[in-house]
Amino acid sequence: MPVTLSVGGSNTNLLSPTVQVVGYANVYQGGYVFAIDDTTPDTGSVGGKVAALEDAGGAPAPTKPWSTSNDNVTASASLTDGQANTTAMLAQYAGLELPANYAAGLCSLSTNGGVPGWYLPAICEMGHDQAVAGTGCGTAAAPLIENMQSNLVADGSVTGLPPSYWSSTQASMTQAWKQEFANGLASGTQALGSKAGDLTPVRCVRALTY
Numbered sequence: 001m002p003v004t005l006s007v008g009g010s011n012t013n014l015l016s017p018t019v020q021v022v023g024y025a026n027v028y029q030g031g032y033v034f035a036i037d038d039t040t041p042d043t044g045s046v047g048g049k050v051a052a053l054e055d056a057g058g059a060p061a062p063t064k065p066w067s068t069s070n071d072n073v074t075a076s077a078s079l080t081d082g083q084a085n086t087t088a089m090l091a092q093y094a095g096l097e098l099p100a101n102y103a104a105g106l107c108s109l110s111t112n113g114g115v116p117g118w119y120l121p122a123i124c125e126m127g128h129d130q131a132v133a134g135t136g137c138g139t140a141a142a143p144l145i146e147n148m149q150s151n152l153v154a155d156g157s158v159t160g161l162p163p164s165y166w167s168s169t170q171a172s173m174t175q176a177w178k179q180e181f182a183n184g185l186a187s188g189t190q191a192l193g194s195k196a197g198d199l200t201p202v203r204c205v206r207a208l209t210y
C-alpha cells in the first residue's frame with residue numbers, strides 16, 4: 001500500500017511524497033512483479049516488468065496458436081524483448097488476421113488490471129534454459145535476464161499454472177519457443193512448439209510505467 005513519507009527540517013520546506021515499495025511477486029500495475037530495474041533516474045520510480053494475474057482471454061482461458069499459418073516473422077526472434085516481437089507479429093498480420101486469433105494478438109487486446117500495454121513475453125522473460133534446449137536463456141543459477149520462473153514460480157508465489165505457455169520468440173518457419181513452468185521448483189523447461197498446430201495458453205506481461 002502507498003504510504004506518505006514526510007521529510008523536513010528546521011530551515012527547509014516540508015515535503016510529503018507518496019512512496020510505494022514493491023518487490024518480486026507483489027501485485028502492482030495489474031500484475032505480479034518479476035523484474036525490477038533500479039537504474040532509472042532518481043527523480044522517477046523504478047522500472048521493471050509484471051506478469052498478468054491470469055491467462056489472456058478470461059476464464060476458462062482459451063488456447064491459441066502462435067500464428068494461424070507458418071509465416072516467417074523475421075523480426076520476432078528476440079530472446080529478451082517480447083514487446084519488439086509482439087510489435088513485429090502485429091505488423092505481420094495487420095489486415096490479415098484478427099488479433100484475437102493468435103497469441104501475441106490476444107495480448108495486444110488485453111486490459112488486464114485496467115491498464116494497457118500488454119505483450120507476449122520473449123522466451124528468456126519467461127524462464128531459463130536449465131535443460132539445454134538451445135534457447136540461450138541461461139540456467140537457474142545464472143539466468144540471462146530476470147524471468148517469471150525464477151522470481152514468481154520457483155518459490156511458489158504463483159501456482160497452478162498450466163504445463164506450458166507460448167513465448168513470442170520464433171525459432172524457425174514452423175516453430176516457436178514455449179515455456180513449461182515448474183510450480184514450486186527452481187527450473188522449468190523450454191521446448192519447441194508447432195506455431196500453427198499447437199493450441200497453448202497465453203500469459204501476457206507489460207513494462208511498468210513510471
